[in-house]
Amino acid sequence: MENKMKAIKCPFCGSQAYNRYGKTKDGLQRYRCLVCNKQFTEKSKPNSIKRPSCPQCGQKMYVYMKTQKFIRWRCSRYPECSTYLKIALEEENNVVLPAQSEGAYSSPNPDN
Incomplete structure (x- = not known):
């Protein structure tokens, strides 16, 4: 079984360096960029x-x-x-x- 991970990028700076940062009130995974320190989800737009x-x-x-x-x-x-x-x-x-x-x-x- 192959583990397929989504390529998630920060919508603000484009970095792929991030930490999981809890969940939104709608249940979406929240991330925090390690480069620009902004929070985002997979649906976030700049x-x-x-x-x-x-x-x-x-x-x-x-x-x-x-x-x-x-x-x-x-x-x-x-x-x-x-x-x-x-x-x-x-x-x-x-x-x-x-x-x-x-x-x-x-x-x-x-x-x-």
């Missing part, structure tokens, strides 16, 4: 949302809050740079579009 750059300092921004209608991004230099972006989501295609009424914000007090 995140198609591109990270914006901070308009204040130029650094990468990270998701701070996500709802069905928008994503709020925070500067990776927080708390030194307190700039954030609120970007509306288009519901049909889940495409990220700039919010119409809101854009880049920073704290009125630069020391905060």
